[in-house]
Amino acid sequence: EPEVTQTPSHQVTQMGQEVILRCVPISNHLYFYWYRQILGQKVEFLVSFYNNEISEKSEIFDDQFSVERPDGSNFTLKIRSTKLEDSAMYFCASSAQVYNEQFFGPGTRLTVL
Amino acid sequence: GQQLNQSPQSMFIQEGEDVSMNCTSSSIFNTWLWYKQDPGEGPVLLIALYKAGELTSNGRLTAQFGITRKDSFLNISASIPSDVGIYFCAGYPNTGNQFYFGTGTSLTVIP
Numbered sequence: 001e002p003e004v005t006q007t008p009s010h011q012v013t014q015m016g017q018e019v020i021l022r023c024v025p026i027s028n029h030l031y032f033y034w035y036r037q038i039l040g041q042k043v044e045f046l047v048s049f050y051n052n053e054i055s056e057k058s059e060i061f062d063d064q065f066s067v068e069r070p071d072g073s074n075f076t077l078k079i080r081s082t083k084l085e086d087s088a089m090y091f092c093a094s095s096a097q098v099y100n101e102q103f104f105g106p107g108t109r110l111t112v113l
Numbered sequence: 114g115q116q117l118n119q120s121p122q123s124m125f126i127q128e129g130e131d132v133s134m135n136c137t138s139s140s141i142f143n144t145w146l147w148y149k150q151d152p153g154e155g156p157v158l159l160i161a162l163y164k165a166g167e168l169t170s171n172g173r174l175t176a177q178f179g180i181t182r183k184d185s186f187l188n189i190s191a192s193i194p195s196d197v198g199i200y201f202c203a204g205y206p207n208t209g210n211q212f213y214f215g216t217g218t219s220l221t222v223i224p
Contacts, residue, residue, distance in 0.1 A: 004155075043156065043201060043214040056210045091155050099144045099205040102212065104155035 002026040004105035006092050012111045013082055021077045021108045023092030032075045033093040033102060034067065036060065043091065049075065050098070082112045115140055115206050119215030127223050132189040134218040136202030144205040145185040146212070147176050149198045156201060160187070182207070192222045 005024045013019050025032050034046040047057040049067055066078045075094075079086055089109050093102040119136045126132060136145070144163055148156035160171050162178035162185060169176055175188045185202055202215040 042216050043203075045211045045213070048211060058211070089153075098210075099212075101146055101158050101161040102203075103158060104148075106155045107153075109153075 002028075004092055004094055004103055006090075006105035006108050008108060009106065010109045010111070012113065015084055015112055016081050019079050019082055019110065021079075021090050021092075021110070023075045023077075023105055024073050025075055025092065025094030026103060027073070029094035029096050029103075031055075031095045031098055032067075032069070033095075034077045035091045035093060035104075037089045037091065037107075039088070046077070046090075048098075055098075079110075082110075084112050086110060087112045115204070115209060115213040117202060117204055117213055117215040119202055119218055121218060122216070123219040123221070125221045125223065126192055128192060128194060130192055132192055132196070132220060133186065134188075134200060135184060135186045136204070136215045137184040138204060138206075139183065140209075141182045141207040142185075142204040143182075143207050144212075145176070145178050146203040147174075147185070147187050148201045148203065150201060150217075151198045159200075189220075192220075194222050194224055196220060197222050 007022045032049045035043050037043045045058050047061045048055045064080045068076050089107045091107045092105045095102045147159045150156045160176040165182045167178040173190045177186045199217045199219050201217050203212045
């Protein structure tokens, strides 16, 4: 069964460093998303991506964040200069249609020291 | 942003009991999704709902899209230990362009 994959599973970085989180969405899906979940809290929307551009972003997704689909399979989230409060689980998701069911990856746990 | 109120916040039940939880909002939604999340893992989609009044089952799970389009319900019948986890609702509002997640219901099943 097709699934969303994410790498790495755990990333530890120093404050101020850049990190890139990688995702491979389900192959025939057209809509891609990044979400964040701080430990013990709800899932929060960061950004949606369609047709090689951002279609929607939340207040959390400031200038420190960027997304890219560098090739036909990968979808990446870059945090330019990490802050302590960026520590969280980051989930990638994909869907076939914009408001259809979204399938989540296993997540990347980002720890900023 | 949209606020989805999910209740109860936590539940402790005996194995074999039925479970009910709900998600409410002050806004109208077009889509409701229900997810289960185990610790340290990604949310797993359980049920998707697209029409007001729709009732959909997935094994022992049944979810309904409220007639007012402002709420949704999830029921689990005859709970088993592997039902333990956090259940999230997610809704796509009528006037929105993203999914919003509820605060989650933590379910503990006592064998």
